[in-house]
Amino acid sequence: xxxxxxKQLLNDYQHDFPLSAxxxxxxxxxLGVSEAAVLAAFNELNDNGFISRIGPVIPPNHIGVxxxxxxxxxxxxxxxxxxxxxxxxxxNHNYEREHRLNLWFVVIANDTEHxxxxxxxxxxxxxxxxxxxxMLDDFFIDLGFKLELNHA
Amino acid sequence: MLDAQDRQLLEHIQxxxxxxxQPYAEIGRLCDMAETEVIERxxxxxxxxxxxxxxxxxxxxxxxxxxxxxxxxxxxxxxxKQLGGHISRFAFVTLCYQRxxxxxxxxxxxxxxxxxxxxxxxQQLEQLVDACGLSSFxxxxxxxxxxxxxxxxxxxxxxxxxx
Numbered sequence: 181x182x183x184x185x186x187k188q189l190l191n192d193y194q195h196d197f198p199l200s201a202x203x204x205x206x207x208x209x210x211l212g213v214s215e216a217a218v219l220a221a222f223n224e225l226n227d228n229g230f231i232s233r234i235g236p237v238i239p240p241n242h243i244g245v246x247x248x249x250x251x252x253x254x255x256x257x258x259x260x261x262x263x264x265x266x267x268x269x270x271x272n273h274n275y276e277r278e279h280r281l282n283l284w285f286v287v288i289a290n291d292t293e294h295x296x297x298x299x300x301x302x303x304x305x306x307x308x309x310x311x312x313x314x315m316l317d318d319f320f321i322d323l324g325f326k327l328e329l330n331h332a
Numbered sequence: 333m334l335d336a337q338d339r340q341l342l343e344h345i346q347x348x349x350x351x352x353x354q355p356y357a358e359i360g361r362l363c364d365m366a367e368t369e370v371i372e373r374x375x376x377x378x379x380x381x382x383x384x385x386x387x388x389x390x391x392x393x394x395x396x397x398x399x400x401x402x403x404x405x406x407x408x409x410x411x412x413k414q415l416g417g418h419i420s421r422f423a424f425v426t427l428c429y430q431r432x433x434x435x436x437x438x439x440x441x442x443x444x445x446x447x448x449x450x451x452x453x454x455q456q457l458e459q460l461v462d463a464c465g466l467s468s469f470x471x472x473x474x475x476x477x478x479x480x481x482x483x484x485x486x487x488x489x490x491x492x493x494x495x
Contacts, residue, residue: 189388190388193388194387194389195385195386196385199374199375201354201356201357203355204353204355215353223351230390233347234348234389236342236346236374236383236386237384239384242382248431250437262481265480266480272483274482275400275477275479275480276476276477277402277474277475277476279472279474284474311434312434313432314431315429316429317412317416317429318427318430319416319417320420320427328448
């Protein structure tokens, strides 16, 4: 169960996490609780898989290059193919979607050459062709997410 | 632009800020940098837009947002910036971007909506289509069913190897 403190931490600290020597202490002061309570609550959110991490969101194609990749995989083979693909450290998202193209994953690499090498390797490993969809322009990328947690 | 130390710092911090009283000092130890320099560099990167946001990265599914629709449209290239801008103004839209068309995939505009259930997401999508004038363009809605892997974007300057 999420406590009011958990909910505040989830919703109010997605954008401007304090950039100070004692950020958790700053949050504690803002919320009127102790630093220890904030640290404990973040550990709980982390341990229970409610947060992926506290960290930066880096716009695509500034540090490395990324591409969305789609594949059509027969249902019977999907789990095995998905597992092979997820094993690549360059793959960060891997989802099944309801479509003929049913496997969608994102590959991130330090340069285009590396990106293409990974995709080629995945095609060889899985024996399915990959449709490569690099990012051309981002209008809006992961600027946080307002959670409605009244019933969480 | 990013210098070598910025890159090193981002490589460490993107894995997650430690949950301890002085997390920036901890990150500094990993990349041989003073705590104050870590904070200064991160502040600058944020100001420059090389860090879009710094904070909690939630896992939607675990928080009850299990309906995730990727909607794709085929819109004329000259309208895409305007339409993308319009779509992005809706609070329920989490991502919106342009990708190239492919021979068997005529779509170029992508929009992601995370919601608690399909009915809500479809309703929001309808609202979006009406408000942005998207009804005449071909589209497909791809709901996600299984999540095999979800992790933040991990960038590295190292050469990665895999078996």
